[in-house]
Amino acid sequence: MIYDVQKIRNDFPSLDSGLAFFDGPGGSQVPVEVGNAIAEAITKPISNRNTVTQSERNAEEIVINFRHAVADLINADPNGVVYGRSWTQITYDFSRTLAKTWKPGDEIIVTNLDHDSNIRPWVQAAERVGAVVRWAKFDITTGELPTSAISELLNEKTRLVAVTGAGNTLGTRPDIKAIASEVHRTKALLYVDGVHLTPHTSIDMKALGADFYGFSFYKFFGPHCSALAANPELLEKLDNDKLLPSTSAVPERFEFGTLPYELIMASR
Ligand SMILES: Cc1ncc(COP(=O)(O)O)c(C=O)c1O
Numbered sequence: 001m002i003y004d005v006q007k008i009r010n011d012f013p014s015l016d017s018g019l020a021f022f023d024g025p026g027g028s029q030v031p032v033e034v035g036n037a038i039a040e041a042i043t044k045p046i047s048n049r050n051t052v053t054q055s056e057r058n059a060e061e062i063v064i065n066f067r068h069a070v071a072d073l074i075n076a077d078p079n080g081v082v083y084g085r086s087w088t089q090i091t092y093d094f095s096r097t098l099a100k101t102w103k104p105g106d107e108i109i110v111t112n113l114d115h116d117s118n119i120r121p122w123v124q125a126a127e128r129v130g131a132v133v134r135w136a137k138f139d140i141t142t143g144e145l146p147t148s149a150i151s152e153l154l155n156e157k158t159r160l161v162a163v164t165g166a167g168n169t170l171g172t173r174p175d176i177k178a179i180a181s182e183v184h185r186t187k188a189l190l191y192v193d194g195v196h197l198t199p200h201t202s203i204d205m206k207a208l209g210a211d212f213y214g215f216s217f218y219k220f221f222g223p224h225c226s227a228l229a230a231n232p233e234l235l236e237k238l239d240n241d242k243l244l245p246s247t248s249a250v251p252e253r254f255e256f257g258t259l260p261y262e263l264i265m266a267s268r
Helices: 003-009 013-017 032-043 054-074 087-099 120-128 147-151 176-183 232-237 261-266
Strands: 079-086 105-112 132-136 158-164 189-191 214-215 228-231
Touching: 032 214, 032 261, 054 079, 054 228, 054 261, 079 261, 087 120, 087 158, 087 189, 087 214, 087 228, 105 147, 120 132, 147 176, 158 176, 176 189, 228 232
Parallel strands: 105 132, 105 158, 158 189, 189 214
Antiparallel strands: 079 228, 214 228
């Protein structure tokens, strides 16, 4: 395949600044099409989601299309796609929700390969309920996180394993499929941070076996927001805090308040 480099560069106005961009984890630059999508969504008739008026339907359509776009990208169920402001925010929310069912003596597993956003929320949630935090460590001679680093910590008390799909410092890719099959020998859930992995490869969440998988759009040309996907049946079982008049429907009940439709539109 031949790329017309100048044509692609023209899509990215920030490249006209004369700056050079070396900081991949700082986020990618954004094409003008994404900026246009934000402008279009925020200036067309829009109100809270519903199906009665045109402006309600516009918001509704944006959200539904977003769920399908995310589901297509990672082979997830669109009814289990949750919008979030950032991966950190989503993980904090889900750590609080999942920890509601943990009790003293339960165990969770985190890794020292992970970005802190897939460590601290779990550690703090575990501390609050008296759950034990087990650390899976990568091999400093190879940079790899062998599946055994996790499987040897698993037992009948393990409630959650939080692991990255790819480390953002070394690029290490743990074998998520193998980890998932080990985790699912127990009653633990597998929460996979796909922020670094998703921009670099095609993802099949169902084949990976992750119970939760998510990523952030700003890492690959999108706006500053994120998505998490899970089986809707699993989400139905989770008892998250929410406002009384807010819907109990899944996945809506995991998205708080009025959504930023313009960012959601630009994420599709
Ligand atoms: C692997 C990884 N996970 C999580 C995050 C945090 O994502 P967010 O900024 O959406 O909270 C980052 C950010 O660099 C990352 O590289």
